[in-house]
Amino acid sequence: MFNRTTLLVLAAALAAGLGLLAARFAFAPQTTHAPPMKAVHLIDPPRAVPAFSLRQSDGTPLVPGELKGHWTLVFLGFTHCPDLCPTTLAELARAQKQWESLPETTRPRVLFVSVDPDRDTPDRVGEYAHAFHRDTIAATADVPTLERFARSVGLVFAKSPPAADAPADAYAVDHSATLVALDPDGRMAGIVQPPLDAGAIASDFTQLTKAAP
Template identity: 35%
Template structure:
């Protein structure tokens, strides 16, 4: 009986995975990626998914208390844009917090501006931020620390969207810088 129950659980899991995989793969290849959202930028101005249309976009999800991945990614992205020069001038870039409880728009703006002027911060209502991140397929999880504070585990890739908002590729954390620049150059041409 136990084995039958275990077999049913496994079969149900496989069926659920197959259904999810099927739904995800039914998306049109050039359809806009993610979900509609209504948040605020680092200046407190409203921002929606429309910001990711009309020009290519680089999108990174992180948080200001991040000890390594987020500041490194912002620094590298700024350097890659500098390498591209005018060739990458039309790419918009955004840093979306996955810790909106701490990352107010003002704090996020100061954080991003301390590294680069090419990236805009996005924050907002915590539930709306989490819904947006999930809709973009971003993993994030609050991790409690022994001292009563917390950190966040999260996806560490930059999403590259074309001018229609369709997903094109990612730049992985720690990716070869020459490869990252080529990906941005390719994105600029879309």
């Protein structure tokens, strides 16, 4: 069980993680090899992401090689999220519709990773994400794997206990609202911070896709 002290520590860790992420990239230089961006803050040079293995909604592993060849936007969340997750996925779906004319072989991708594996089975995550857009990649894993993956891309999450008079499974999960951009080589190449603008996101990732070698 969580107590008040534990909750405060988790909240502080989440806030610190978000602050460090923002500080790390707020003044990062835009790469000179890309067109001016409206929504994504590019970092140069991109950062390698350690090997990972998540579980996709169809039960197959999601490993770094699966994402190569595409720009990918990574978003952490969970299906019981009351506001941030549905709002973000709805805005990303609008961006996805705008780049649907790009070739499927290079079209940008959205990866939704549930950080609530106790309630979110892979197929449940897929059902939830695909309700916003059919092309969204949905995945999850056990908590240690999710923690390693989140850290590798500069994101954080922490389970928050339910109210004293609420059921044990009525907890929430605090998580980063920032999106991480992986380049076609699977490297961490930038971030997108809220508030999100679907038009700006679609424009940026369309340009990045067309500029990719």
